[in-house]
Amino acid sequence: MTEVDGGFARVGIVGLGLIGGSIGLATRRACPDAEIVGIDLDAAAVRGAVACGAAHRASADIAEVRDADLIVLAAPVRANLVALDLVCRHARPSAIVTDVGSTKRVIVDAARSLGRLVAFVGGHPLAGASHGGIAHARADLFAGRPWVLTPDGEDADGAVGRVEAFVGALGARPHRMTAEEHDRVMACVSHLPQVVSSALMHVAGGRAGEAGLALAGEGLADTTRLADSPGDIWRDICETNADHIRPALLQLITTLATLADDLPAANLDSLFAAARSWRSKMRLT
Amino acid sequence: MTEVDGGFARVGIVGLGLIGGSIGLATRRACPDAEIVGIDLDAAAVRGAVACGAAHRASADIAEVRDADLIVLAAPVRANLVALDLVCRHARPSAIVTDVGSTKRVIVDAARSLGRLVAFVGGHPLAGASHGGIAHARADLFAGRPWVLTPDGEDADGAVGRVEAFVGALGARPHRMTAEEHDRVMACVSHLPQVVSSALMHVAGGRAGEAGLALAGEGLADTTRLADSPGDIWRDICETNADHIRPALLQLITTLATLADDLPAANLDSLFAAARSWRSKMRLT
Numbered sequence A, B: 001m002t003e004v005d006g007g008f009a010r011v012g013i014v015g016l017g018l019i020g021g022s023i024g025l026a027t028r029r030a031c032p033d034a035e036i037v038g039i040d041l042d043a044a045a046v047r048g049a050v051a052c053g054a055a056h057r058a059s060a061d062i063a064e065v066r067d068a069d070l071i072v073l074a075a076p077v078r079a080n081l082v083a084l085d086l087v088c089r090h091a092r093p094s095a096i097v098t099d100v101g102s103t104k105r106v107i108v109d110a111a112r113s114l115g116r117l118v119a120f121v122g123g124h125p126l127a128g129a130s131h132g133g134i135a136h137a138r139a140d141l142f143a144g145r146p147w148v149l150t151p152d153g154e155d156a157d158g159a160v161g162r163v164e165a166f167v168g169a170l171g172a173r174p175h176r177m178t179a180e181e182h183d184r185v186m187a188c189v190s191h192l193p194q195v196v197s198s199a200l201m202h203v204a205g206g207r208a209g210e211a212g213l214a215l216a217g218e219g220l221a222d223t224t225r226l227a228d229s230p231g232d233i234w235r236d237i238c239e240t241n242a243d244h245i246r247p248a249l250l251q252l253i254t255t256l257a258t259l260a261d262d263l264p265a266a267n268l269d270s271l272f273a274a275a276r277s278w279r280s281k282m283r284l285t
Helices: A018-030 A043-052 A062-067 A077-090 A105-113 A159-169 A179-213 A218-223 A231-240 A242-262 A268-284 B018-030 B043-052 B062-067 B077-090 B105-113 B159-169 B179-213 B218-223 B231-240 B242-262 B268-284
Strands: A010-014 A035-039 A057-059 A070-073 A096-099 A119-125 A146-150 A173-176 B010-014 B035-039 B057-059 B070-073 B096-099 B119-125 B146-150 B173-176
Touching: A010 A018, A010 A062, A010 A077, A018 A035, A018 A043, A035 A043, A035 A062, A043 A057, A062 A077, A070 A077, A070 A159, A077 A096, A077 A105, A077 A231, A096 A159, A105 A119, A105 A179, A119 A159, A119 A179, A146 A159, A146 A179, A159 A173, A179 A218, A179 A231, A179 A242, A179 B179, A179 B218, A179 B242, A179 B268, A218 B179, A218 B218, A231 A242, A231 B268, A242 A268, A242 B179, A242 B242, A268 B179, A268 B231, B010 B018, B010 B062, B010 B077, B018 B035, B018 B043, B035 B043, B035 B062, B043 B057, B062 B077, B070 B077, B070 B159, B077 B096, B077 B105, B077 B231, B096 B159, B105 B119, B105 B179, B119 B159, B119 B179, B146 B159, B146 B179, B159 B173, B179 B218, B179 B231, B179 B242, B231 B242, B242 B268
Parallel strands: A010 A035, A010 A070, A035 A057, A070 A096, A096 A119, A146 A173, B010 B035, B010 B070, B035 B057, B070 B096, B096 B119, B146 B173
Antiparallel strands: A119 A146, B119 B146
16 A cells, blocks of 8 residues: 555755745654755755755765665756656665656656666656756646646556555645647747747836836736746747647737737727636636 | 926816726825826726725716826727817816827827827836736835936927826836837837747647646746736737837847757857847846
C-alpha cells in the first residue's frame, strides 16, 4: 500500500528557486522525518535554502542526490534535461525521479530514452508567484493547486502512485494526463498568454511612450503582468512547445486581424460575449 | 479667482452607474453645500443613487438639469452624445457641461458644432473597478487617479479652470491634453489591451475547453480580466476610436506574426527585455 506521503525517507531537490524551495518547505512540513538534500549551482541559493529550512543540507554537487529515494528536478526546462542525465549517473537504482517543468514531452522523451535507468514521472505544479527565487519560497505555495503528473508506459514500481501521494501531501491536487495533452493545454492557457502579454507591453509602451503609460490603469497593468516574467525560462518553454504554441498564436492573429479589418463595424458583441462566457467557466472550475 | 472646488452650487449628473454614482458621492464629500441632481433612464439606478447618497434627488427626466451650473455626462459614449444634445435644450446659458467618456474627439466635435450654446470641457477620469453599477460607487474612486481634460478652443468663461478645480476637489489629478492626443494614447494603453484580452480569452477557451481552463493559473486570469468588461460600452469606444485602435492592433499582429514565424528560434529575449523595460516604466510613473 502506498503511504499517504509516498513514503520517501530522503528527498533530493535539484534547483532551489521559488518552486524547488517551496517543495523543500512543504516537504519539511508534510514529511517531518524525511531528510531534504538541495542542489543548486548558485551559492546564494544553496545558503538561502539551508537558512530558510527548505533543505537540511545543500550543495552545488549533484552527486549528493546519491542516497535520495525521490529526486525532484526543479530547474528551468533545459537545465532539467541536463540534470536528468547527471542524476541518472548518481542515483540509486531504486530512486524515483520527477520534475516540475512547464513543458512535458521533451523531458518525458528524454527519460524514456534512458530506459530503466530511473523510474521517471513527469510533473508540473500549476503554482507560481510574482517574484521568483528561494527568498519567496512558501510552504503553502501548492495548497489547493493542480499538480499535473504525466505517467509514461508501464509503472512496474508503483512510482506514479507514490509521487501522487507525495504531491498530495504537499497540499496539491494531483491530476494525471499525457505529456502531449499537457503541452497542448498549456500552450493555450499559459504559453499563449505569456507571449501575448509581452508583445502587448512592447507595442503599447512603444506607441504610448512613458508619458502615455503614466495614464494607464489597472487594465493594462493586469494584462501585462506576465511581461515581467524572466525571459530565459520562457525561451526554454517556447523552444520545447513551439508546435503547440504556433497554431494557438496563429488563431489569435486571425481573430485580431478580422477585428482590425472590420473596425468600427466589427462583430465585437459576439467576440465579447464568447470571451465573457469562457471567462466565467474559468472561474467556476 | 476660481474657487478650490470650482464653486458649483448645483451639479447635475446624467448617468448613474459606477462613475456617475462615484462622482455624486465624491461631490457630496468635497462640496457639502452643493445640491446634486441625478438623471438616469433606469429606475433602479435612480432609486439606488438617492438611497446611497450619490444624489439629493434623481429622475429619468433630463429637463431636471435646468438649474444646474455644472452638468456631468456620465453615460456610455454614444449615450453621452444624445444627452449632450438634450442637455443643451434645458441647461442655463451659464452652465458648464463636461463628460467622462473613454473617447474624446467625437464628443468634443459634437460640442463644437453646438457653438456657444454651452461651455463644454471634455473629460475622462482614469478610474474604474471590476464591477460596474451604482451599487459599486465609491467616494474615493478618483483619489490620486489622473482625470484627463481636453479643452477645445478659447475658454472665455474660465470653464476649464473651474472643472479642473472641481475634479481636483474630488481627489483626482487633472491632466490637460488635446482630444486627439487622448484618443491616440488611450488606443494603446486601454483600448488595445481590452480587445486583446477578449480575443485571447476567446481563443484560449475555445482551444483548451473547460477541462483545460481548470488548469489555468493567475497568468491567464490576469491577462483576461478585461474580458469581463461589458460589450456595449466597448462597442461605442471601438466605433469612436477605430482609426487609432487599428494601427496599434496591426502593429501587435505583426509582432505576434513575426514570433509565430520564428518559433522556436524567435528573438524572444529582445522582445521580453523590451517588454519588461516598458513595464518597469509604467510602474515608476
